[in-house]
Amino acid sequence: MDQMTVDVAVIGAGSAGLTAYKAARSHHGKRVVLIEGGPYGTTCARVGCMPSKLLIAAAEAAHGMATAPEFGVHPGAARIDGRAVMARVRSERDRFVGYVVAGVDRIDPGDLLRGCARFLDAARLQVGEHTIVQARSVVVATGSSPYILPQLAAAGERLVVNDDVFAWEDLPESVAVVGTGIIGLEIGQALQRLGVRVALFGRGGNVAQLSDPAVLDVATGAFRQELDLRLNTELLDVRRDGAQVRIRSRGADGSERSESFSFLLAAAGRVPNLQALCLERTGIALDTRGLPLFDPHTMQCGDSSIFIAGDADHERPLLHEAIDQGRIAGDNAGRYPDVRPGLRRTPLAVVFTDPQLASVGQGWRSLRPGSFAVGAVSFDNQGRSRVMLQNRGLLRLYAEHGSGRLLGAEMAGPRAEHLAHLLAWACHSGMTVEQMLQMPFYHPVIEEGLRSALHDAQDKLLKGEPEIEHCTDCTPGM
Ligand SMILES: Cc1cc2nc3c(=O)[nH]c(=O)nc-3n(C[C@H](O)[C@H](O)[C@H](O)COP(=O)(O)OP(=O)(O)OC[C@H]3O[C@@H](n4cnc5c(N)ncnc54)[C@H](O)[C@@H]3O)c2cc1C
Numbered sequence: 023m024d025q026m027t028v029d030v031a032v033i034g035a036g037s038a039g040l041t042a043y044k045a046a047r048s049h050h051g052k053r054v055v056l057i058e059g060g061p062y063g064t065t066c067a068r069v070g071c072m073p074s075k076l077l078i079a080a081a082e083a084a085h086g087m088a089t090a091p092e093f094g095v096h097p098g099a100a101r102i103d104g105r106a107v108m109a110r111v112r113s114e115r116d117r118f119v120g121y122v123v124a125g126v127d128r129i130d131p132g133d134l135l136r137g138c139a140r141f142l143d144a145a146r147l148q149v150g151e152h153t154i155v156q157a158r159s160v161v162v163a164t165g166s167s168p169y170i171l172p173q174l175a176a177a178g179e180r181l182v183v184n185d186d187v188f189a190w191e192d193l194p195e196s197v198a199v200v201g202t203g204i205i206g207l208e209i210g211q212a213l214q215r216l217g218v219r220v221a222l223f224g225r226g227g228n229v230a231q232l233s234d235p236a237v238l239d240v241a242t243g244a245f246r247q248e249l250d251l252r253l254n255t256e257l258l259d260v261r262r263d264g265a266q267v268r269i270r271s272r273g274a275d276g277s278e279r280s281e282s283f284s285f286l287l288a289a290a291g292r293v294p295n296l297q298a299l300c301l302e303r304t305g306i307a308l309d310t311r312g313l314p315l316f317d318p319h320t321m322q323c324g325d326s327s328i329f330i331a332g333d334a335d336h337e338r339p340l341l342h343e344a345i346d347q348g349r350i351a352g353d354n355a356g357r358y359p360d361v362r363p364g365l366r367r368t369p370l371a372v373v374f375t376d377p378q379l380a381s382v383g384q385g386w387r388s389l390r391p392g393s394f395a396v397g398a399v400s401f402d403n404q405g406r407s408r409v410m411l412q413n414r415g416l417l418r419l420y421a422e423h424g425s426g427r428l429l430g431a432e433m434a435g436p437r438a439e440h441l442a443h444l445l446a447w448a449c450h451s452g453m454t455v456e457q458m459l460q461m462p463f464y465h466p467v468i469e470e471g472l473r474s475a476l477h478d479a480q481d482k483l484l485k486g487e488p489e490i491e492h493c494t495d496c497t498p499g500m
């Protein structure tokens with residue numbers, strides 16, 4: 023067995039790990055090793071953010087043709103070439119992966135170690151069967167994997183996860199999506215728009231982690247117009263049926279259905295890759311799910327020399343958060359024991375469906391009843407949205423009584439990705455609704471909808487009107 027002694031060992035060369043490696047290296051003279059057990063290229067580029075957005079882009083092109091006649095534009099019958107769609111998804115994806123791999127190639131080969139790492143104790147790792155690494159501090163940046171409900175295993179090779187979808191050579195005839203979370207909706211809607219028969223199964227009434235019941239209601243209504251969205255549905259039986267998968271389910275109204283699909287896509291959440299690490303040997307405190315307890319400002323696990331970042335910690339499993347957390351964890355691992363809080367930003371999440379969904383700052387679920395006013399705008403008759411035939415959705419923003427400060431927002435609607443950034447920047451800089459209303463707004467733009475919501479909030483703040491609809495019990499179950 024080879025022996026290696028370093029200042030910092032980073033486990034996982036994903037987005038969080040690569041950033042942690044650079045941050046730890048920035049401490050002059052520190053010896054850092056980056057350990058990777060799988061392929062280089064990151065989840066984001068290989069099987070996450072980028073290929074999913076490529077699939078969605080193709081779906082948007084198809085949808086544009088399907089809706090063009092409403093403008094009086096008749097492009098003729100669309101023909102979707104599934105092989106060409108998937109070829110572009112894969113080749114563009116490979117370009118993105120190529121950039122990441124080129125970055126890894128620029129790292130000093132002496133700093134790279136291939137193999138799966140596990141702890142022997144808090145300061146020693148075994149990598150594969152070939153190397154023992156002694157490290158003064160360690161960053162765990164091992165990412166996450168799809169959660170597979172045990173019941174789905176009976177689908178055999180017809181069971182797929184996101185990784186498999188982006189490796190497809192062609193589009194299948196039909197897909198059953200289990201889980202109406204972010205991945206299920208993004209991929210499910212894209213496939214449907216590309217001519218695949220899709221059914222989405224949700225065990226509860228929620229979609230894509232929305233917590234504001236009014237926004238959820240509008241979003242669900244919009245998705246139902248085009249998607250076979252089966253909420254509050256129980257999967258009774260899943261089995262392989264020749265080249266298909268057969269699913270028996272019981273819907274919200276109690277009726278049972280049995281039908282076959284080409285594939286079953288498991289999209290019921292992701293779990294941190296911690297199982298193989300033998301964290302119990304490190305002495306750090308774990309919660310009931312086996313996740314390390316850590317300080318979200320320093321990313322330190324207790325007062326140990328172990329830091330955690332990215333999807334591995336399950337805090338905010340998003341790309342920009344993985345990078346921020348990786349930077350903080352790597353910096354602190356490099357300077358250990360002189361640990362310092364790093365920059366955490368206002369929460370921001372965007373779902374690339376149509377309508378897009380977004381949440382900013384404090385979501386509805388985390389607000390204190392009676393402490394805030396809601397400003398709302400419907401996009402049903404919002405000028406620019408109507409012009410573009412994208413007039414559906416609802417934005418609700420939350421402002422604190424007394425200070426008038428923007429606390430957060432949830433929304434479904436056109437260009438939510440851009441509105442969410444404006445709101446997140448305002449939230450992050452502590453702006454009040456009044457200050458936001460002093461900002462310029464052009465005409466005719468979607469942002470005028472945001473201004474309407476701000477006026478609504480301002481009226482309620484001036485009247486001291488508390489949000490009366492709010493109650494913790496009405497948070498929709500997952
Ligand atoms: C389909 C999909 C779409 C997404 N879309 C978006 C989006 O649009 N926007 C967004 O912000 N986020 C999106 N995400 C989330 C985003 O991709 C993740 O939050 C982010 O990639 C996590 O980065 P990470 O560094 O934590 O993990 P990863 O990039 O997965 O890196 C972890 C690395 O650790 C390695 N590893 C694991 N265990 C070990 C071990 N024991 N030893 C050695 N190496 C190990 C793995 O092989 C892997 O390379 C999406 C995710 C998915 C699945």
Ligand SMILES: NC(=O)c1ccc[n+]([C@@H]2O[C@H](COP(=O)([O-])OP(=O)(O)OC[C@H]3O[C@@H](n4cnc5c(N)ncnc54)[C@H](O)[C@@H]3O)[C@@H](O)[C@H]2O)c1
Nearest residue numbers: 201202203204205206225289290291292339372373374500
């Ligand atoms: N646009 C983006 O930023 C983007 C896109 C894709 C993924 N992501 C990230 O990836 C993460 C994972 O996405 P996801 O869609 O897998 O997770 P999710 O948490 O968004 O959704 C999981 C879904 O599975 C359902 N579910 C959970 N357990 C179940 C069970 N036992 N039976 C039936 N259904 C069950 C939940 O009710 C929920 O609808 C997201 O939280 C997000 O952070 C982000």
